[in-house]
Amino acid sequence: MKKILAAKLAARKLNANLPIEDKLTMMERMRDRSRMIAGNSLRWRHSAMPFLVVAGDGVVLSGLVSKRLALTPPVVRQYSNQPNTLQNAETLIVETR
Amino acid sequence: MKDTQDALMVVNQMQADGVIGKYAIGGAIAATFYIEATSTYDIDIFIHFENTPGSLIAAPSHLYDYLLPRGYKAVGEHFMIGGWQIQFLPAEDALYKEALCQSVEAEVGGVKTWVMRAEHLMAIALKTGRVKDLTRVGQFVENHAYDETELNQILERHNLVEKWEKFKKLEHFNRENIESSK
Numbered sequence: 557m558k559k560i561l562a563a564k565l566a567a568r569k570l571n572a573n574l575p576i577e578d579k580l581t582m583m584e585r586m587r588d589r590s591r592m593i594a595g596n597s598l599r600w601r602h603s604a605m606p607f608l609v610v611a612g613d614g615v616v617l618s619g620l621v622s623k624r625l626a627l628t629p630p631v632v633r634q635y636s637n638q639p640n641t642l643q644n645a646e647t648l649i650v651e652t653r
Numbered sequence: 654m655k656d657t658q659d660a661l662m663v664v665n666q667m668q669a670d671g672v673i674g675k676y677a678i679g680g681a682i683a684a685t686f687y688i689e690a691t692s693t694y695d696i697d698i699f700i701h702f703e704n705t706p707g708s709l710i711a712a713p714s715h716l717y718d719y720l721l722p723r724g725y726k727a728v729g730e731h732f733m734i735g736g737w738q739i740q741f742l743p744a745e746d747a748l749y750k751e752a753l754c755q756s757v758e759a760e761v762g763g764v765k766t767w768v769m770r771a772e773h774l775m776a777i778a779l780k781t782g783r784v785k786d787l788t789r790v791g792q793f794v795e796n797h798a799y800d801e802t803e804l805n806q807i808l809e810r811h812n813l814v815e816k817w818e819k820f821k822k823l824e825h826f827n828r829e830n831i832e833s834s835k
Contacts, residue, residue, distance in 0.1 A: 565795070571689040572796045577762050579690040581654045583682070584736070586692040 654762055657682075657696075659735030661764045663725070664698060672719045673700045673741070677756035677767045679749075679777065684789055686759060687771045687798040691789075695731055695738040699753050699769070702743040716741055748776060748811045772804040779808075779816045790820060 571579070667673050677683075680697035702713065720732050731738035744753040752773035759768045769777075775793050778786035793799050808814050 568689050568792075569796060572687075572792075572798070574690075576686055576759070577654050579685045580657045580682075580761060582690040583685060583693065584654065584656050586690070587694055587737075590692055590694065 656736035658762045658764045660696060660737045660739060661735075661761060661766045663720075663734045664739070665765065667716075667719060670719070672715055673698075675753060675756075675767070676700045677744075677753045677769050679742070679752065679769045679774065681789075683768045684774055684792075686768050687774070688789070688792040688796050695740050698739060698741050699744040699749060700741055701750075701753065702741075702745075748773070748780060748807075751807075751810075752777065770803075771799040772807050775799055775804060776807045776811060776813055779813050779820060780811070782816070787820060787823070791824060794824065 571582075574582075664673070664676065668676060677699050678696060679699050680695070681691050681693035682696045685691070716732070717727060720734070721727065726733045728738060731740050733739075744750050752769045755773065756767040756769050759766055771793060775790050778789045804817075805814075808817050
């Protein structure tokens with residue numbers, strides 16, 4: 557641990573001693589990368605897919621539920637007998653019509 | 654680095670055209686002149702601005718009148734210039750006024766600019782006191798990137814000695830914890 561921390565500190569001091577032009581170039585890249593991540597669609601609010609797992613089987617309930625906005629990005633869940641199915645990480649609240 | 658050069662050239666032109674007076678870069682960009690680079694979205698430009706007493710953001714109409722017709726967009730309290738979000742902030746209290754007056758001349762790829770001194774940046778960060786500000790103070794300490802006598806004088810002038818002492822205790826506590834975890 558001591559060696560790791562010492563190595564990290566040395567690297568950071570090296571970065572601190574770079575010419576300002578190099579550091580500003582790094583900052584511009586970090587800024588662009590942050591913007592790209594912030595603009596990624598996975599961070600947007602997604603419509604929850606009307607999908608329910610019943611006894612291990614996926615059931616699409618498009619005719620039964622209304623769409624809801626969910627706060628979390630979609631994730632891919634693997635079921636043993638199904639291809640990857642995009643759905644929301646949050647538990648869906650089913651609203652019957 | 655072209656983005657930063659472009660942004661600073663616009664700010665310098667604003668100064669030359671009399672839109673703003675003396676200015677100094679503060680915040681993360683200014684800190685980068687002394688310590689390692691960190692991620693930020695904006696460039697903080699501190700200016701004297703007499704007409705906005707009590708205003709948190711310097712958003713006078715003449716900044717808009719100058720920049721908007723030249724094609725620079727206003728986004729919230731920022732202006733988009735050269736790929737950066739530029740925020741013009743009033744140097745309104747004694748510490749900021751002093752930091753602006755005593756800022757040092759610097760050059761970025763041939764473009765002249767003014768940057769707050771390390772000791773003022775530390776004092777402002779201590780005063781602001783968010784986690785990221787205190788982290789920045791820690792980076793200054795770690796890199797020995799300041800003059801202790803100068804810093805102490807600034808801290809005394811602006812009643813920040815107590816905050817500095819608290820910060821040093823926190824730093825000491827953190828270092829002891831790191832030591833004990835080895």
